[in-house]
Amino acid sequence: MDHWEEKYRANTIPWDRGGASPALLRWLEADALAHGRILVPGCGRGHEAVELARHGFHVTALDIAPSALRHLEAELAAAGLAAATVCADALAWQPDAPFDAIYEQTCLCALPPGHWPAYEQQLFRWLRPGGHLYALFMQTGRAGGPPFHCEVAEMRALFPATRWTWPEGDAERVDHPNSLFELATVLVRRPADAG
Numbered sequence: 001m002d003h004w005e006e007k008y009r010a011n012t013i014p015w016d017r018g019g020a021s022p023a024l025l026r027w028l029e030a031d032a033l034a035h036g037r038i039l040v041p042g043c044g045r046g047h048e049a050v051e052l053a054r055h056g057f058h059v060t061a062l063d064i065a066p067s068a069l070r071h072l073e074a075e076l077a078a079a080g081l082a083a084a085t086v087c088a089d090a091l092a093w094q095p096d097a098p099f100d101a102i103y104e105q106t107c108l109c110a111l112p113p114g115h116w117p118a119y120e121q122q123l124f125r126w127l128r129p130g131g132h133l134y135a136l137f138m139q140t141g142r143a144g145g146p147p148f149h150c151e152v153a154e155m156r157a158l159f160p161a162t163r164w165t166w167p168e169g170d171a172e173r174v175d176h177p178n179s180l181f182e183l184a185t186v187l188v189r190r191p192a193d194a195g
């Protein structure tokens with residue numbers, strides 16, 4: 001059985017906040033998210049996908065763990081909301097059409113760093129030109145994982161300025177009950193690799 005599916009079945013999921021991330025709630029409250037089709041890769045139990053659907057987004061929620069998606073589907077049904085759920089490997093899946101936005105909350109840090117360049121390629125491919133990547137970069141300050149530490153300098157190299165527009169200023173710190181924290185930032189996919 002897949003590592004992640006095993007964790008969900010055993011309910012050993014310390015990353016799960018039990019509700020939507022405060023970062024997403026702040027972005028929603030500020031009406032800062034681009035409306036339209038949004039993908040949530042590595043959605044887990046999908047609290048953020050539910051919140052996005054509640055706010056009228058056309059949500060596709062993807063995860064490799066079927067149990068996590070079953071939980072999300074039950075939550076959606078209980079709330080009378082709709083979202084597409086996809087059980088697939090984020091490194092292989094391709095959508096029929098590109099997305100307007102992606103909400104990337106700790107799928108990257110779940111992948112071994114050797115897979116990060118392939119995942120960046122996927123994010124670039126999944127988004128339409130000008131599409132927004134709402135990213136939460138996990139900060140553990142330690143070697144090993146998952147979760148793997150997403151050092152900002154390393155993220156800038158992974159998401160190069162030739163392919164992604166970075167905002168001015170520092171990323172916003174988002175605390176996590178598991179005592180780690182994430183850095184929230186919004187990247188914009190450039191039309192093509194300008195490198």
Ligand SMILES: C[S@@+](CC[C@H](N)C(=O)[O-])C[C@H]1O[C@@H](n2cnc3c(N)ncnc32)[C@H](O)[C@@H]1O
Pocket residue numbers: 004005015016017041042043044045046062063064065068088089090091105106107110111147
């Ligand atoms: C740290 S958890 C975060 C879950 C959720 N985003 C959250 O914040 O609660 C990482 C998630 O990524 C999923 N995942 C890991 N590798 C994946 C892959 N290759 N393709 C799709 N999902 C994957 C896991 O099943 C897990 O739900």
